[in-house]
Amino acid sequence: MYAYIDGKLTFKNPAYVVVEAGGIGYHINISLNTYSALADTERCKLYTWLHVKEDAHTLYGFADEGERRLFLHLISVSGIGPNTGRMILSSITPVEIQTAIVKADLPLIQRIKGLGAKTAQRLVLELQDKLKKEGADSLISMPQHNTVKDEALSALVMLGFAKQTAEKTIDQILKVTEGTLSVEQLIKQALKTL
Numbered sequence: 001m002y003a004y005i006d007g008k009l010t011f012k013n014p015a016y017v018v019v020e021a022g023g024i025g026y027h028i029n030i031s032l033n034t035y036s037a038l039a040d041t042e043r044c045k046l047y048t049w050l051h052v053k054e055d056a057h058t059l060y061g062f063a064d065e066g067e068r069r070l071f072l073h074l075i076s077v078s079g080i081g082p083n084t085g086r087m088i089l090s091s092i093t094p095v096e097i098q099t100a101i102v103k104a105d106l107p108l109i110q111r112i113k114g115l116g117a118k119t120a121q122r123l124v125l126e127l128q129d130k131l132k133k134e135g136a137d138s139l140i141s142m143p144q145h146n147t148v149k150d151e152a153l154s155a156l157v158m159l160g161f162a163k164q165t166a167e168k169t170i171d172q173i174l175k176v177t178e179g180t181l182s183v184e185q186l187i188k189q190a191l192k193t194l
Helices: 033-039 065-075 083-093 096-101 104-109 117-134 148-158 163-175 183-193
Strands: 003-012 016-021 024-028 043-052 057-060
Touching: 003 024, 003 033, 016 148, 024 033, 024 043, 024 083, 024 163, 033 083, 043 065, 057 065, 057 083, 057 183, 065 083, 065 117, 083 096, 096 104, 096 117, 096 163, 104 117, 148 163
Parallel strands: 024 057
Antiparallel strands: 003 016, 003 043, 016 024, 043 057
16 A cells, blocks of 8 residues: 655654654564664655454565565465564565575574474475566666666566566567667566567
8 A cells, every 4th residue: 555655753662663644654574684774864765565354454564575475475375464574574684585595594584582493394385486487686776767678577567477478578579679679568568479
């Protein structure tokens, strides 16, 4: 519902912040990683995710889009809720988490408070292929959409296609096409081929 909240940082502690935007103070739960990234800023922009339960609506905030995407991957795993996801992001850096999952480093994952052997195995089992398919550090770094090809490739990966396959298809289309294509036209042609 909320992509991000940009405003004045009125309160900050390691567990949550209050960001005032448009005259409203938003209570946003954060990880230690985000807490460190905020430093002593007066104004901040946090990428958010809203968790809706029967008895509460809770906002979670992240210093960058990559951390939020990694958080969403983590909570998609059975047995890992938003608070556990936040604990994982607070225990080790997002880069270390992604590397540990891709390399199946179970001892490192199990050192995180609240994660036992079964949960660590499930984390690796469910996310390892997703993270490998998306490429190294794709969740951590914010994609830079500079060209039509980059935007089309990013869209196809988000739709679930393997990055290498989608890139080959796009390259083939661009070789045989005369003139320039819009992002939409390129995606449509790629979807017919894939």
